[in-house]
Amino acid sequence: MNTNFKSWPILLALGLTSVPLVTMYAYMIIDTVTVSPPGSFIPNGISFGSWSFLWEAPAPGRPSIWSVTLNTFIFACVSTLMALSVSLTGGYALSRLHLPFRGFFLGGLIVLHAFPTITLIIAIFLILQMVGLYDTLAGVILVKAALEIPFGVWIMKGFYDTVPWEIEMAGLTDGATRFTVWRKLVLPQVQPGITALGIFAFLSGWSEFILPQVLAPGADAQVLGVYLQSLISDDTSMDFAKFKSVGVFYAIPVILIYILFNKHLMNIYGGGTKG
Amino acid sequence: MRRTDLFGLGFMAPALILTIMFFLAPVVMTGVYSFTNMSTATGISGGAYLISPATIRSLTEQGFQGDAIERLSSESYVVDEAGLEAAEAAGYTPRFIAEIRSTLLGDTFTGRRDFERALKDLSHRPRSIRDLKKATELFQKSVLNVRFETEADFQSALSSLNLNLSPAEAVFLTETAYTGWIWTSANYDRAVNLPSTYRATANSAIYVTFTLAFNVGFGLFLAITTFYLPSGQAAFFRTIWFLPRILPPVLYVLMWKWLTWDTGFLSTLLSHFGVPPHNLMKHTATHAWVVVVLINGFVGASMGMILFSSAIRSIPQSMLHASEVDGANRWQQVRYIILPQLRWPILFTTAYQTLSLLTSFEYILLSTNGGPGSATNVWALYAFKIALNNYGGNLEYGYGAALAMVLVIIGIIASLFYLRLFNFKSMITSPRIEQ
Amino acid sequence: MRIELKNFKKTFGDITVIEDMSLSLESGEMLALLGPSGCGKSTTLFAICGIHRMTGGQLLFGDRDVTLVPSQQRNVGVVFQNYALYPHMNAYENIAFPLMIRKEDRKTIEKKVSEIAALVHIGELMERKPAQLSGGQQQRVALARALVREPDILLLDEPLANLDAKLRLEMRSEIRRIQQQTGITAILVTHDQVEAMSMCDRIAIMNKGDIVQLSSPQDMYQNPNSEFVASFLGNPPIAFLDGVVTDGGVQLASSEALLPLRGQHGLPSSGMPIRLGIRPEHFQPENPLKVTGRISFVETQGREELYDVTLSNGSVLRSIQRQGGGYHLGDEVSWGIAENQILAFDASGARLHMGALA
Structure with a gap:
């Protein structure tokens, strides 16, 4: 962008620091479709053997990859939909509606937004056991959605805040009820927010590991993260090709979403929740 | 209560209910459980x-x-x-x-x-x-x-x-x-008296300090370097460094295992130079720490990269051009024009990540799992393993809750601090439609 | 429809914006609420359309008391400063929205929308989204949307503020034409005196939550009842001279100069402070009541030239004259004030009515 400065020293520095990541990405793919002689990383043949988990019957005691994938999909989608709908109404209430204790709710929202939810997992584990939702997909979905809410409400409130008041005022004088104004006039204006939050929540649900691992460890409710991790920790042969094939399979939706929506993603991750 | 208030409450209700169930109740219950001796042995309902x-x-x-x-x-x-x-x-x-x-x-x-x-x-x-x-x-x-x-x-x-x-x-x-759980304050006594508590505290301090330094420093490096590149090249590097953030943690750590394990890439590569293979993730405490900091740092740096990049982009072009006309070299431009503009984002990132690093343990759990020994066992992981992930058998919920309670209290205090940082008062403007 | 606002009071928390205000509009009249920002004119408008609750008072549309009626049922049309078009709907859908909400059938909606579109001259733009329309076109769509359901009253909140100078001129006459053609009662909220004077039948000048004068534009210009009104109307603005009443006339402040206003009655008793307002068109070389000063500023406006003349005591008088007077910056001049056009005010800013004795 700047012609006054040379860019090759920068390219060199960036390139060198990026070597580890690029190597890992490259071999992530290469190892799943090739075989290499022991002690070498130069492939000497093509093989799709490590992908056999897709069509072979699962090992005894292990759920099938397809049921796990379905679980993951349900987990990610339902928790996203829940978090999204709750954030859409909650964010609107905080941005635009009259509420008793409004200031209190807003303050609470910011506190929760920054609050490290993972510290609550012990109590959540015990609460789920007490209400009987332990080891069910429904329970862990509920928890996941709930933990996304402070962030979601915060983001959506930000989007609602940018909708001109006059649009709502015009809607009211045009004869629409407050609810119709929200549904027909305001929601279409926050569409980018809905997309961004939806993508974020889906990715976060799709990638989730600790919550399902702790709150729904049974085979019936297993998700891909837990599946892959148990594959790695139970396997003594360290068959990286197999792990990576499962991993690539696991990452497909993430990569697709990144390709389709990367502008949205950069924005919402700039708001920052993880690490 | 007026009708408009009820309407607002109705919109707020789902968020309120879920928040009470999974934030408020757990915060209170963590406190409650921390004063019990609940464990697998006592069960969580009554006993016999x-x-x-x-x-x-x-x-x-x-x-x-x-x-x-x-x-x-x-x-x-x-x-x-x-x-x-x-x-x-x-x-x-x-x-x-x-x-x-x-x-x-x-x-x-x-x-x-x-x-x-x-x-x-x-x-x-x-x-x-x-x-x-x-x-x-x-x-x-x-x-x-x-x-x-x-x-x-x-x-x-x-x-x-x-x-x-x-x-x-x-x-x-x-x-x-009696086999059921009982009320006790023994958990806190125990936490104060056990050496492993101090070990975990020290580990957390090491972890937060080094990871944070890496995140901010490397985030700055990425933001500034990509700023000076043509947009195509910049986008390429940003993608490389952004991916760790959105890839599932299990998968991301798997890549690191492949890189660092004794059958992995580095060991194999080094064996050609006569270095015996080691599991670098767990070989010595130093090895483990380097890996842990890098694993977290590569993810954390992307947050800094994104925040700092947008802050740099908001610097008026004319200011940069002026500095070039004034004869500033690149280093001077960074030092005197760009860095001063990043003060606020850096403060924000530091404040935000301190808390989140202090309480996060997912990547450590997946990589070193606190090892070797308990060299990388940070406080949050320590609490988690005691209460929920202890293959030795007895899961000590009460003791784990007491350890987690310390983090919860830190979390609440830090969040209240953010409330000030966000300039809370300016956000409460009352709605402009009064009906 | 006749609109009447009685003893309107509005508070926000502890702050009272409007204490006690009454206003009535005749059917088919267009009235301007004119005032500086923060004077309460927009608050009044929001109360009339029902977006703000009235703290006290009563609002009548014809014989119907709408004080407590929610906005949706008041039947008011509003055009906002930023037009508030719904960005995701095209022009047709925007205009049809109020009818759709009323659940009118499709045929009727189509008929009404096309009629109103023809009235505001946007028939060919119906498929466009607001972002594809120019400012003036957006304004027309907003007008059409406000008018399509035949409201009892049309409220215009700074409708021209977002337009460039040329369009502003055009829309000024367009809005007036449409208002007169539909015969609707309308209120225009503005801070621009030119708009108020050129578009409206009557002007209500507001200051600090109060109507300070309500009159026709012409009358208000010639007979302002306070210093505030006098200084608010007129471009270039009126100039003031401070002085003290003496036997011989008005002794200008910190100066030897004496304005011999002998032929006037209504001057307050000797020793009282007084403020004289002189509009630029009434300070001309040929007038008899001369004052001397130095030209301290010249602004060429094309057809006319505007001069600032600084008197020896430091006060400044303005004069607007035809081109070609041949005066230059720094010239010492002795020009005259049109004696019978002087507007005099007392220390509190209230108007003092003076007249020639003869």
Whole structure:
């Protein structure tokens, strides 16, 4: 962008620091479709053997990859939909509606937004056991959605805040009820927010590991993260090709979403929740 | 309450309910649980009353009166009608039963062997020794290893043993025999007294300091370098460094395992230079820390990269051009134009990540799992493993909750601090539509 | 429809914006609420359309008391400063929205929308989204949307503020034409005196939550009842001279100069402070009541030239004259004030009515 400065020293520095990541990405793919002689990383043949988990019957005691994938999909989608709908109404209430204790709710929202939810997992584990939702997909979905809410409400409130008041005022004088104004006039204006939050929540649900691992460890409710991790920790042969094939399979939706929506993603991750 | 307030509350309700269920309740319950001794052994609902060998041991250690311990631990056998009925139901021959009734009814034996010997002397005894042994069990009257669901059942069983206990001793015995959880502040005492607590504290400090330094420093490096590149190249590098953030943690850590394990890339590469293969993730504490910091740092740097990049982009172009016209070299431009503009984003990132690093443990759990030994066992992971992920068996929820409570309190304090940082007052403007 | 606002009071929390205000509009009249920002004119408008609750008072549309009627049922049309078009709907859908909400059938909606579109001259733009329309076109769509359901009253909140100078001129006459053609009662909220004067039948000048004068534009210009009104109307603005009443006339402040206003009655008694307002068109070389000063500023406006003349005591008088007077910056001039056009005010800013004795 700047012609006054040379860019090759920068390219060199960036390139060198990026070597580890690029190597890992490259071999992530290469190892799943090739075989290499022991002690070498130069492939000497093509093989799709490590992908056999897709069509072979699962090992005894292990759920099938397809049921796990379905679980993951349900987990990610339902928790996203829940978090999204709750954030859409909650964010609107905080941005635009009259509420008793409004200031209190807003303050609470910011506190929760920054609050490290993972510290609550012990109590959540015990609460789920007490209400009987332990080891069910429904329970862990509920928890996941709930933990996304402070962030979601915060983001959506930000989007609602940018909708001109006059649009709502015009809607009211045009004869629409407050609810119709929200549904027909305001929601279409926050569409980018809905997309961004939806993508974020889906990715976060799709990638989730600790919550399902702790709150729904049974085979019936297993998700891909837990599946892959148990594959790695139970396997003594360290068959990286197999792990990576499962991993690539696991990452497909993430990569697709990144390709389709990367502008949205950069924005919402700039708001920052993880690490 | 006005109609408009109700409408607003209606919109707020779903968020409120879920927040109360999964934020407020857990915060309160973490506090509550931290004052119990809940664990896998005690269960999380109520408990029962049980004198087990472990109970006997503990009673002996506490100096309970020896005679009573003797009686509690000894097995006694009483031949009574109830036992005979049970034998009948179990299918022993009527002649055998009749013989017991006639010869042994009302007798008491203090050991299994004595009773067995008495039964063996009978002429109509069962052929197999196993059936005979089983028959003895029907007359057993011991409280040892018997679960009593209510305290009343337990007390009546004790009274049949004639222990002659003082009221205080009786209460002590009942408490010791109770298997459910009880209220206690022992968790906090324990946390203060255990060396592993201090180890975890030190580990957390190391982890937060180094990771944070890496995140901010490297985030800055990425933001500034990509800023000076043509947009295509910049986008390429941003993608490379952004991916770790959106890839599932399990998968991301898998890549690192492949890189660092003894069968992995680095070991294989180094073996060509005569370095013996090591699992670099767990070889020594230093190795483990380097890997842990890099794993987290590569993810965390992307947050800095994104925030700082947008802050740099908001610097007016004319300002940069002016500095170039004034003859600033690139380093001077960074130092005097760009960095001063990043003060606020850097402060924000530091504040935000300090808290989130302090409480996060996912990547450590997946990579070193606190090892080698407990070299990388940070506080959050320590609490998690004690309460929820302890393959050794007993999950100590109460103790884990006490450890987590420390983080919860830090979290609340830090969040309140952010409330100030966000300039909260300016956000509360009342709605402009009044109906 | 006749609109009447009685004893309107509005508070926000502890702050009272409007204490007690009454206003009535005749059917088919267009009235301007004119005032500086923060004077309460927008608050009044929001109360009339029902977006703000009235703290006290009463609002009548014809004979109907709408004080407590929610906005949706008041039947008011509003055009907002930023037009508030619904960005995701095209022009047709925007205009049809109020009718759709009323659940009118499709045929009627189509008919009404095309009629109103023809009235505001946007028939060919119906498929466009607001982002594809120019400012003036958006304004027309907003007008059409406000008018399509035949409201009892049309409220215009700074409708021209977002337009460039040329369009502003055009829309000024367009809005007036449409208002007169439909015969609707309308209120225009503006801070621009030119708009108010050129578009409206009457002007209500507001200051600090109060109507300070309500009159026709012409009358208000010539007969302002306070210093505030006098200084608010007129471009270039009126200039003031401070002085003290003496036997011989008005002694200008910190100066020897005496304005011999002998032929006037209504001057307050001697020794009272007084403020004289002189509009630029009434300070001309040919007038008899001369004052001397130095030209301190010249602004060429094309057809006319505007001069600032600084008097020896430091006060400044403005004069607007035809091109070609041949005066230059720094010239010492002695020009005259049109004696019978002087507007005099007392220390509190209230108007003092003076007249020639003859």
